[in-house]
Amino acid sequence: DTAVSQTPKYLVTQMGNDKSIKCEQNLGHDTMYWYKQDSKKFLKIMFSYNNKELIINETVPNRFSPKSPDKAHLNLHINSLELGDSAVYFCASSQMGLAGGTDTQYFGPGTRLTVL
């Protein structure tokens, strides 16, 4: 039933570790996104993929690497985690995402990452 799902919901890890967050959507959408929401609740786009192809790659450290094995999945791998990476990471999807970004985006439940 779940439209956009993410795992894990919570992730607590030590500085320097490598971790992955998985995202899946069953809406048949062509475009998927990763957002970061910091402690001040500011939601900022990180990446966007359309049909497995990278469309948006905002200024994000190259320790963050998205991977899209198929258009229903967009995973986020983070290397050498730092304290400042602590945030809530949201995955989202939309029907097309190329028509001027006018398609409604549907968000996953979020992954709360805490780096100690």
Add this chain to the structure above:
Amino acid sequence: GQNIDQPTEMTATEGAIVQINCTYQTSGFNGLFWYQQHAGEAPTFLSYNVLDGLEEKGRFSSFLSRSKGYSYLLLKELQMKDSASYLCAASAGTALIFGKGTTLSVSS
């Protein structure tokens, strides 16, 4: 540059009407979204305006003036469950640019 401004916090009482304003400056503007986010949850879609004017959806309405770079979200007959953050987001190019959100507290 890209800039979205909305008030940080607002308070209101049950049954009242509240208007949350949003001003934006973005290149390649296509339309304006409003999302609702309850604490600890994902943002959920409320409304989308691409043309000037008012869009009404039950207790919620959203207005857009493209020439003024201005939008508002109007919430009527407020209920306690409307306590949440309301995020204004401008569609620019292929991305959504979010404001920092307005936290609305509804009291009885």
